[in-house]
Amino acid sequence: MLRSCTAALRTLRALRQAGRRVPRCEPVLARRWFSTEKVIPKDHALPNPSWSKDLRLLFDQFMKKCEDGSWERLPSYKSKYTQKSEDFKTYFLDSKLVKEQLSQAQLFTRGYEDGLGFEYVIFYNDDEKRTVCLFQGGPYLQGVPGFLHGGAIATMIDATVGMCAAIPGGIVMTANLNINFKRPIPLCSVVVINSQLDKIEGRKLFLSCNVRSADEKILYSEATGLFIKLDPEKSLI
């Protein structure tokens, strides 16, 4: 999936550089990246009625930053059973997963109805090797009453840092996540997750990130991530 995403971003840039006007999220390309189904899947990284004013304002600010091409909004789909599932399984040859189970599968972060779970959009800056995730955690993500579950925060950190690793790194797997939770995040509030690629050593990618309130005044969490590029010739398990 992530390797395909990289390839698609490159194609998109090449088309733009060649002077062809390409909409920010071209449905045909989107279909080719993420699915073999003939219907055009819904891009969930766009505003819906559940988005708060804070989330919409931040979204608009980042869409402006996309106008000069320095930032790009990354589309996001509920992944179902697709060709990429088969591609990925070649790395895990003894997976006992049966086709029926995969047919029900969907991306963890997109499994909820609008507003109840993870509402988010990720932007990418290729020059700076950074991703920024705008995230509103809904009422189904509760941990201690009134606040996000630590696991929901870890999930969005993994997604944001992972995307920052996957675009330059190809197919990558999380090897380590080290998260400092400094303040609990109120349910339904908006946070900004800033992630950057710090260094690459062989197949290892080292990243860091922080989670702040929409106004940047509160530092909620800090984290580091280590990701490993997968070797297409080897199986991991």
Next chain:
Amino acid sequence: MLRSCTAALRTLRALRQAGRRVPRCEPVLARRWFSTEKVIPKDHALPNPSWSKDLRLLFDQFMKKCEDGSWERLPSYKSKYTQKSEDFKTYFLDSKLVKEQLSQAQLFTRGYEDGLGFEYVIFYNDDEKRTVCLFQGGPYLQGVPGFLHGGAIATMIDATVGMCAAIPGGIVMTANLNINFKRPIPLCSVVVINSQLDKIEGRKLFLSCNVRSADEKILYSEATGLFIKLDPEKSLI
């Protein structure tokens, strides 16, 4: 929530020691711990038709271990708006959370229909200060195709380690989670999360855990957790 859980466990033990026969999950107690609603909430830490043979076998093994009182099965409810929400909010005085949002809130790990998300049960051993979580991750928890999302694994690690901290520690918050992901976990497989309290220093509780396959042959992840006891006299934010 967690403090109430501790108190309830103590009550349960006291009743048993006094020779009173108390069922493993007494509905009246359960209602008092987790909800002010008059209906008896459903305990989700019990087998349902989505549980695989592996999960049922492990569950039966641990239920046998409960017979001599060394282990206890911890019941689990979708938490909704309850008195404990109010209790907890006293620690976070400037929370802007409105009552309507809280009324929709539910525990992150219990927000799915049977079999689609987190199917799990946690057992606790008071003498050894250990928790064991039997976990089957459903198709809605997918990360890379065919495998659990790293965030879903982090979530169950947080839940298991957090419970191991909360029973001796009272109201605790996760301060750090450091997770090494060694092998990807196939979707719909069963894993066992073993967690233990390593030491207590003042308000800090240090814990560790590992995640293994049902037959214990594959080590999927290892993690450490640092939890902080909350001081009832102080607000965290």
